[in-house]
Amino acid sequence: MQLHWHRRDLRLSDNRGLAATSEPTVGLFVFDQSVLDHGAPPRVAFMLDALDSLRDAYRDRGGELLCASGDPAMVVPELATSLDADAVSWCRDYSGLARERDAAVQQALIEADIDRNPVHDSVHHKPGAITTNDGDPYKVFTYFSKKWHKRDKRDPFEPPESDELVPREKVTGFLALDGSKPYERKNGENDNSHEGNNTEYKLHDSLPTLDDLGFETPDATVPPAGTEQARALLEDFCESDIYRYADRRDYPADDCTSRLSAHLKWGTIGIREVYRATVEARNAAETESESVFEFQDQLAWREFYTQVLWDRPDVVVKNYKQYANPINWREDEEALQAWKDGKTGYPIVDAGMRQLREEAYIHNRVRMIVASFLTKDLLLDWRHGYEWFCERLVDHDTANDNGGWQWAASTGTDAQPYFRIFNPMSQGERYDPDATYIKRYIPELEGVPAETIHSWHELDDGTRKMHAPDYPAPIVEHSERREDAITMFEMARGD
Ligand SMILES: Cc1cc2nc3c(=O)[nH]c(=O)nc-3n(C[C@H](O)[C@H](O)[C@H](O)COP(=O)(O)OP(=O)(O)OC[C@H]3O[C@@H](n4cnc5c(N)ncnc54)[C@H](O)[C@@H]3O)c2cc1C
Structure with a gap:
C-alpha cells in the first residue's frame, strides 16, 4: 500500500x-x-x-x-x-x-x-534541467525558452483505476474511524514524534471550513476549483481564444486568456494535460500555430520562474539583480493605500487594483502596469506590492508573483531596464482604447468619454469634477516621477 x-x-x-x-x-x-x-x-x-x-x-x-x-x-x-x-x-x-x-x-x-x-x-522540465552550455541556470528568459520549446514533452498520466486505490472501508477500518469522532494523536502516544515539531494532529471526518482554519470569507468572488472546472476552461480556451491569444492577450477587456493560473497553482489540472490540449489545438488549425506558440511561451515563463526560485530561494525577500548601492525606495503609507484602494487617479491602474479586490485576479498586462506604477511612479519597494498580491490573489504563486514583481521593478532576471518605464496613461489608451475595462471596475467613470478618461492627468480640477466628481485627481505627476525613478536607479547603479 x-x-x-x-x-x-x-x-x-x-x-x-x-x-x-x-x-x-x-x-x-x-x-x-x-x-x-x-x-x-x-x-x-x-x-x-x-x-x-x-x-x-x-x-x-x-x-x-x-x-x-x-x-x-x-x-x-x-x-x-x-x-x-x-x-x-x-x-x-x-x-x-x-x-x-x-x-x-x-x-x-x-x-x-x-x-x-x-x-x-508540476513543470515539464525539472528545475536545473535546462541550463546554459556551461551548466548554469539561465538568467534571460529568451534563451531558456528556446531550449524549453525544443525539448520533448511527456504525455499526460492516466488517473488510477478503482482497483488501484485502497477501498475506503479498508482505510477507515485501519484507522478505526467510525465516522463520528475525529482521530487525534497527542505528543507521547507514539514512538515517532519528533522533538521541536508540533506534535499534535487531527484527522478530519469532514473538510474544515474557512472559519475552522481561521480565515474570513473572501471579499472577492473566488472562481470554482476542481479538475472538471479546469478542464472546462481549457476546453473553451482551446476551441477559440487560443487562436487570437497572440493578437489580443494584452487587451484586458477582451478576456481572452485561459484563466488557468489558480488551477496551475493548485494543480487541479496537470501541466502535461494543458500542453497536450495546446498541441491538439495547433494541429487542428495549423495556420494559427503562432498564437498557440505564444500561449505555450507563457507556460515556459512559468517554468523559467520556477527554476529561478529553485536556484535562488532568497529572491522572495531580496533583489535578484545586484546594484552597486541600495535602491533608495520611498516610504509613503498614503500613496500605498491609494494604490491598494484603486484611488490613484490613474484609471487603468485603479481598474486593475479594483479587479484584484473584486475577483482576486488581475489581467497580466494590467499586473505589469500596476506593478510599474507602484515601483516607478510611487517609488515604493516592490515588496509592498508583492505582499499585497500575496494577500489578495487567488493564483498567488511565489515563483510567478516574485518574478513578475522583480521584472517590473527592474530588479529581477531579464528585468525591464530601469529607464524603460510604463506610462500609465498611454498604456491605458493603447490597451483599453474604449475604456471598456476601466469602466467595468470604476463606476465613477461610467458615463465619461474614453478620450477624457485617457487624458485625465491633463485636465484641470474643474473639468475633472464636472465629469466624475467622485473620482480622484492623479496623486502624482507621472512625468516628474519618471525622472525621479531614473535618478533613483542611477544612484543605485553608482552612475
Ligand atoms: C506583478 C506580477 C505578478 C504576477 N503574479 C502571478 C502569480 O502570483 N501567479 C501566477 O500564476 N502568475 C502571476 N503573474 C503572471 C501572469 O500575470 C498570470 O499568470 C496571468 O495573468 C494569469 O492569467 P491566465 O491564467 O489567464 O494566463 P494565460 O495568459 O492564459 O497564461 C497561461 C498560464 O501561463 C502562466 N503564465 C502566464 N504569464 C506568466 C508570466 N508572466 N509569468 C509566469 N507564468 C505565467 C500562468 O500559469 C498562466 O495561468 C504575475 C505577473 C506580474 C506582472
Missing part, C-alpha cells in the same frame, strides 16, 4: 505521483499551520473547494482522501505507520519553504523506515 501526500497536485489525473506506483494508494492532505500562516482567504477558499472535488473523485472510485491537520513531519509517518503503508509518495514543490518542509518529512520517514517516492510533476 502507498500513501500519496497531495500538496499542490489536487487531482487524480495526470498526476505522476499516483501514476508512478502499482501499489494500491490512499490519498492524504495535511493542513499545515506554517503554510496556512502564508495563506489568504481567496486562495484557501479555492484550495478547500479543490480538496472537496478531489475527495469526491477518490470516493467516486471507491478510494479515500484523508485530511489531517498538524505538522507533516509527524502526520505523514504516523499515518503511513497506522495504515501499514510501504511507501509515501509526493510531487515535489520547489519553493524554499516547501523544500525545507519536504526535507523534514523525508528525514522523519527515513527514521520510521518507510520508503519515500518523491517525484517531479
Whole structure:
C-alpha cells in the first residue's frame, strides 16, 4: 500500500505521483499551520473547494482522501505507520519553504523506515534541467525558452483505476474511524514524534471550513476549483481564444486568456494535460500555430520562474539583480493605500487594483502596469506590492508573483531596464482604447468619454469634477516621477 501526500497536485489525473506506483494508494492532505500562516482567504477558499472535488473523485472510485491537520513531519509517518503503508509518495514543490518542509518529512520517514517516492510533476522540465552550455541556470528568459520549446514533452498520466486505490472501508477500518469522532494523536502516544515539531494532529471526518482554519470569507468572488472546472476552461480556451491569444492577450477587456493560473497553482489540472490540449489545438488549425506558440511561451515563463526560485530561494525577500548601492525606495503609507484602494487617479491602474479586490485576479498586462506604477511612479519597494498580491490573489504563486514583481521593478532576471518605464496613461489608451475595462471596475467613470478618461492627468480640477466628481485627481505627476525613478536607479547603479 502507498500513501500519496497531495500538496499542490489536487487531482487524480495526470498526476505522476499516483501514476508512478502499482501499489494500491490512499490519498492524504495535511493542513499545515506554517503554510496556512502564508495563506489568504481567496486562495484557501479555492484550495478547500479543490480538496472537496478531489475527495469526491477518490470516493467516486471507491478510494479515500484523508485530511489531517498538524505538522507533516509527524502526520505523514504516523499515518503511513497506522495504515501499514510501504511507501509515501509526493510531487515535489520547489519553493524554499516547501523544500525545507519536504526535507523534514523525508528525514522523519527515513527514521520510521518507510520508503519515500518523491517525484517531479508540476513543470515539464525539472528545475536545473535546462541550463546554459556551461551548466548554469539561465538568467534571460529568451534563451531558456528556446531550449524549453525544443525539448520533448511527456504525455499526460492516466488517473488510477478503482482497483488501484485502497477501498475506503479498508482505510477507515485501519484507522478505526467510525465516522463520528475525529482521530487525534497527542505528543507521547507514539514512538515517532519528533522533538521541536508540533506534535499534535487531527484527522478530519469532514473538510474544515474557512472559519475552522481561521480565515474570513473572501471579499472577492473566488472562481470554482476542481479538475472538471479546469478542464472546462481549457476546453473553451482551446476551441477559440487560443487562436487570437497572440493578437489580443494584452487587451484586458477582451478576456481572452485561459484563466488557468489558480488551477496551475493548485494543480487541479496537470501541466502535461494543458500542453497536450495546446498541441491538439495547433494541429487542428495549423495556420494559427503562432498564437498557440505564444500561449505555450507563457507556460515556459512559468517554468523559467520556477527554476529561478529553485536556484535562488532568497529572491522572495531580496533583489535578484545586484546594484552597486541600495535602491533608495520611498516610504509613503498614503500613496500605498491609494494604490491598494484603486484611488490613484490613474484609471487603468485603479481598474486593475479594483479587479484584484473584486475577483482576486488581475489581467497580466494590467499586473505589469500596476506593478510599474507602484515601483516607478510611487517609488515604493516592490515588496509592498508583492505582499499585497500575496494577500489578495487567488493564483498567488511565489515563483510567478516574485518574478513578475522583480521584472517590473527592474530588479529581477531579464528585468525591464530601469529607464524603460510604463506610462500609465498611454498604456491605458493603447490597451483599453474604449475604456471598456476601466469602466467595468470604476463606476465613477461610467458615463465619461474614453478620450477624457485617457487624458485625465491633463485636465484641470474643474473639468475633472464636472465629469466624475467622485473620482480622484492623479496623486502624482507621472512625468516628474519618471525622472525621479531614473535618478533613483542611477544612484543605485553608482552612475
Ligand atoms: C506583478 C506580477 C505578478 C504576477 N503574479 C502571478 C502569480 O502570483 N501567479 C501566477 O500564476 N502568475 C502571476 N503573474 C503572471 C501572469 O500575470 C498570470 O499568470 C496571468 O495573468 C494569469 O492569467 P491566465 O491564467 O489567464 O494566463 P494565460 O495568459 O492564459 O497564461 C497561461 C498560464 O501561463 C502562466 N503564465 C502566464 N504569464 C506568466 C508570466 N508572466 N509569468 C509566469 N507564468 C505565467 C500562468 O500559469 C498562466 O495561468 C504575475 C505577473 C506580474 C506582472
